[in-house]
Amino acid sequence: MDWTAISSVFFVATVKFLFSPFAGIPQGLSFLATYLSAVSGATLSSLFFYFSAEFVMNQSKKSRLKKEAELLKNGKTISKKKIFTRGNKLTIRLRNSLGKLGICFIAPSLLSIPLGTIIVAKFYGKEKDTFLWVFIGILLSGLITTSLAYFVFT
Numbered sequence: 001m002d003w004t005a006i007s008s009v010f011f012v013a014t015v016k017f018l019f020s021p022f023a024g025i026p027q028g029l030s031f032l033a034t035y036l037s038a039v040s041g042a043t044l045s046s047l048f049f050y051f052s053a054e055f056v057m058n059q060s061k062k063s064r065l066k067k068e069a070e071l072l073k074n075g076k077t078i079s080k081k082k083i084f085t086r087g088n089k090l091t092i093r094l095r096n097s098l099g100k101l102g103i104c105f106i107a108p109s110l111l112s113i114p115l116g117t118i119i120v121a122k123f124y125g126k127e128k129d130t131f132l133w134v135f136i137g138i139l140l141s142g143l144i145t146t147s148l149a150y151f152v153f154t
Contacts, residue, residue: 013045021148109141
């Protein structure tokens with residue numbers, strides 16, 4: 001068993017899960033080894049980012065409020081942050097059209113594990129079964145992309 005190849009697929013999956021199965025083929029990994037290493041890397045990364053998302057958002061808010069207070073103390077004006085940006089509109093449109101299950105399945109796979117999982121945690125982090133749906137989405141997406149990679153390139 002080639003632990004270097006398995007770890008490389010694992011670490012690619014922690015960041016960009018969609019392309020990680022394609023890294024297993026040139027390294028000579030079997031279908032099962034590629035699938036398991038990609039899914040385990042994505043799961044570990046999503047666990048970390050899902051459960052640390054609230055902390056990161058709170059720290060960001062504290063930092064922003066501290067900067068605003070310092071600007072006010074120095075007599076400078078605070079420019080208001082745009083709320084209706086193109087990205088925010090797209091995110092809300094996707095949330096409304098796909099729903100909870102769609103966001104849980106698609107966001108971590110298509111965007112990236114860190115960004116997609118943080119978005120899921122921001123929208124649905126208070127619901128208890130959300131991470132279970134993210135995990136199921138990773139399993140299904142991993143099966144589809146690994147099957148596609150081995151069907152096309154072998």
